Amino acid sequence: MLTPRKSETKQIVIFASGSGTNAENIIKYFQKSGKANVVAVFSNNRSAKVLRRAHDLGVKALHFDREALYDSKEVLNLLKDIKPDLIVLAGFLWIFPKNILKAFPNKVINIHPALLPKYGGKGMYGMNVHRAVVDQKEMETGISIHFVNDQYDEGELIFQTTTPVEPDDTAEDIAAKIHELEYEYFPKVIDKLLFPSENE
Numbered sequence: 728m729l730t731p732r733k734s735e736t737k738q739i740v741i742f743a744s745g746s747g748t749n750a751e752n753i754i755k756y757f758q759k760s761g762k763a764n765v766v767a768v769f770s771n772n773r774s775a776k777v778l779r780r781a782h783d784l785g786v787k788a789l790h791f792d793r794e795a796l797y798d799s800k801e802v803l804n805l806l807k808d809i810k811p812d813l814i815v816l817a818g819f820l821w822i823f824p825k826n827i828l829k830a831f832p833n834k835v836i837n838i839h840p841a842l843l844p845k846y847g848g849k850g851m852y853g854m855n856v857h858r859a860v861v862d863q864k865e866m867e868t869g870i871s872i873h874f875v876n877d878q879y880d881e882g883e884l885i886f887q888t889t890t891p892v893e894p895d896d897t898a899e900d901i902a903a904k905i906h907e908l909e910y911e912y913f914p915k916v917i918d919k920l921l922f923p924s925e926n927e
Contacts, residue, residue: 737763737921740811742819743770745853747777749817749838749909754784756914763921766809769802771821796824803827812921816875817913820852825877835875836920838913840905842887843871847880857898857905865892868901870908872916886916 739757741750747768754765768781773790781788795801803826806814816823816837828835839847841856851859860868869889874882890904 737812739765739813741768741815741817743777743817744772744820745818747780750777751780752910753914823875837875839871839880842869849879857901861898867891
């Protein structure tokens with residue numbers, strides 16, 4: 728059972744579908760800074776490693792199914808109880824429902840492992856993106872952090888940064904470079920969104 732917020736500390740909820748390395752990095756960043764709390768991690772994948780990572784770091788870990796997200800208000804009502812200041816999609820593969828976006832306007836963000844609008848859209852995630860970058864012989868790639876709307880990867884951009892693609896880079900090489908960018912910048916961008924006056 729999730730308890731409503733009791734303090735003025737900024738609250739973050741993370742949605743993730745897989746391993747959860749970005750979620751873990753964000754949790755640790757704010758546990759160290761003390762400026763905000765990741766209060767829950769939600770996953771649509773019962774066997775996702777992110778649930779164990781969250782649990783091991785003392786963060787509530789919850790699994791839900793399609794009905795709870797799309798056909799009922801179960802997930803929405805949990806979020807309304809928490810009242811998060813920011814909802815962070817960190818490798819979450821389902822399209823985010825309109826009712827949650829409406830309840831939390833401009834409070835849902837996502838990270839994408841390419842320079843949007845390139846290589847976005849349904850099915851473009853993880854290694855699929857990196858293979859496409861290699862196939863198209865791109866000279867650079869990067870990460871995009873954006874607000875979420877009801878279309879895949881089409882919300883307003885918040886932040887982008889790049890990394891070069893070498894001629895002999897494999898998709899795995901690019902993945903490693905992208906992970907470094909994600910780990911360095913994703914928590915900092917969240918920090919700036921939550922505390923804009925401190926980051927001017």
